[in-house]
Amino acid sequence: MAKQAASGKVRGSRTGRPVMALLDLLGRRWSLRILWELRDAPLTSRGLRTACDDASPTVLQARLTELREAGFVELGDGGGYGLTALGRDLCATFMPLHRFAERWKK
């Protein structure tokens, strides 16, 4: 197919440009939403599911694994998913989106 790198690990990275891999990772369903919901406090897997309009645990778990491998999210030892330092940085990038969205709803 047109995509899928040889490794099968991250799509959209054939050019080797990290932005593409990042855009692809964030461009999967629920990725952005998950980061957004964790923005200011960790959540349990079920809490996260509730926050995400009861998305199916299958995708949520898949995204969570991807985001963990990417180093944006981590599973605390007491349970509950939270952002890593890197994840918080990434999330901070998206914060202006909130204001933008309010302006956009027209």
Add this chain to the structure above:
Amino acid sequence: MAKQAASGKVRGSRTGRPVMALLDLLGRRWSLRILWELRDAPLTSRGLRTACDDASPTVLQARLTELREAGFVELGDGGGYGLTALGRDLCATFMPLHRFAERWKK
């Protein structure tokens, strides 16, 4: 299913919070990438397709329509897709992502 608002127009907007609708729109395949590729110059539909690793015209066209309805992208009268003023604002929000990605590639 767990999502889909009554109108069927925009998913993830059940709460009425515009951010959710935005996160959902941007969280579809190729949405972010399209905005990214148009970041500094308009492209023809075929040029955009080439820029997007030869993604299938079916999705590209679908995303393009959605992004146009959202007011982020427009089709110039001489042909070629470009960002609207609003689209440029949105895209500007994502620009720090480039630097972040470089730092992230570890």
Add this chain to the structure above:
DNA sequence: GCGTATTGCTACAAATAATGTAGCGTACTG
């Protein structure tokens, strides 16, 4: 101990979306 409730996580069939290829109709150029 036993029940109950929570945690993170998985199976699996059905529904939905994306892919790849081909091609349409409309222009514009020579």
Add this chain to the structure above:
DNA sequence: CAGTACGCTACATTATTTGTAGCAATACGC
């Protein structure tokens, strides 16, 4: 008219998402 590029669509194959149910592990009160 022949060649080319545009935006866009059909359609069968493949991949992803959905929704529901449930697992093993860990904790609680009793």
